[in-house]
Amino acid sequence: MIINGLVLADFADKFEKCFIRDDRYMLLLSGILVTIQVALLAAVLGLLIGFLIALCNLSKNKVLNVIGKVYTDVIRGTPSVTQLMIIYFVVFANIDWPKWIIAAIAFSINSGAYVSEIIRAGILSIDKGQTEAGRSLGLSKWQTMKEIIVPQAVKNIFPAMCNEFITLIKETAIVGYVGLVDIQKAGDFIKSATYEAFMPLLATAIIYFTLIKILTLLLGLAEKRLRKSDKR
Numbered sequence: 354m355i356i357n358g359l360v361l362a363d364f365a366d367k368f369e370k371c372f373i374r375d376d377r378y379m380l381l382l383s384g385i386l387v388t389i390q391v392a393l394l395a396a397v398l399g400l401l402i403g404f405l406i407a408l409c410n411l412s413k414n415k416v417l418n419v420i421g422k423v424y425t426d427v428i429r430g431t432p433s434v435t436q437l438m439i440i441y442f443v444v445f446a447n448i449d450w451p452k453w454i455i456a457a458i459a460f461s462i463n464s465g466a467y468v469s470e471i472i473r474a475g476i477l478s479i480d481k482g483q484t485e486a487g488r489s490l491g492l493s494k495w496q497t498m499k500e501i502i503v504p505q506a507v508k509n510i511f512p513a514m515c516n517e518f519i520t521l522i523k524e525t526a527i528v529g530y531v532g533l534v535d536i537q538k539a540g541d542f543i544k545s546a547t548y549e550a551f552m553p554l555l556a557t558a559i560i561y562f563t564l565i566k567i568l569t570l571l572l573g574l575a576e577k578r579l580r581k582s583d584k585r
Contacts (some may be wrong), residue, residue, distance in 0.1 A: 371552040377543050381556060384539035385564070391457045391535070392522045398461030399521070400514075403468025410473050421469070428466035434527045436463050441531040456528045464521050471517065475510035476502055508579055515572040519565055526561075536560050 372378040409421030428436070440459035441452075448455075479502050487497030529538035540557035544550050 367549055367552050371543050371547050371549050372556070375546075377546070380534065380539035380542055381536065381560065384534055384536040385560060387453055387528070387533055387535045388522065388525050388564070390453050391460065391525045391528060391533070392518070394454065394457035395460035395464055395521055395525075396518050398458065399464030399468050399517075402461060402465030403472055406465055406469035407472035407476065410469060411476060425466045425469060428463055433460070433463045433524055434530060437527060438530060452531060452533050453528075456525070456531060456533055460521060460525060463524075464517060467517055468514070471510050471513045472506070475506035475513075478509050479505050511576055511579060515569075515576070518572070519568060522565060522568070523561065 372381075406421045406424055409417040410425065412418050412421070437456065437459040440462065441455050445455045445458075476498075484497055484502065487501045488494070492500065525535060526537040528535050529541065534542070536557050540553040543553040543556075547553075
């Protein structure tokens with residue numbers, strides 16, 4: 354009992370030292386906001402970029418096709434941290450934008466390459482007869498894509514898109530390289546200030562897990578609603 358009491362007392366002391374003292378928990382709260390901001394903006398921009406690159410990869414125009422393939426190969430073949438630093442310290446070096454927006458743009462460029470392949474695979478999974486049916490009804494190629502192909506492809510690619518968004522949230526843990534204080538960087542600051550490693554790392558792990566678990570549940574509900582119209 355005495356040993357258990359000492360362990361609990363030590364745990365409480367370290368907890369108070371890491372999170373309560375000097376309001377260090379505020380670092381984690383602000384870090385959560387930064388992570389969510391970066392991930393959400395990156396996901397939206399990445400979806401737009403991915404859709405455009407997917408169309409380039411599917412295009413019969415050789416120039417657009419080459420642009421799409423080069424973009425995809427270069428982005429997928431280089432580390433995301435390198436891309437982040439190039440975008441921040443080179444491309445946007447002389448542009449006075451908020452750090453989190455620049456970081457989100459860097460992650461969207463990275464995510465766009467993976468999203469493009471997901472969308473391309475989803476579009477190709479739709480039977481060619483659907484395209485022929487649309488054209489026979491007098492729809493243009495773009496109208497057929499928008500009204501017939503894309504709505505069906507969305508249901509097929511939704512789970513993969515959810516996984517990409519979850520991966521994106523975890524990848525934002527590297528934004529500390531450009532001076533942003535996200536969840537991971539907040540934990541590092543607490544660790545440096547208190548010389549305690551376990552508590553801050555445990556806290557960051559729990560926060561990431563909680564965010565991703567909540568997101569997984571919400572996306573699961575969205576997928577169920579999306580599949581309601583399916584006949585099984």
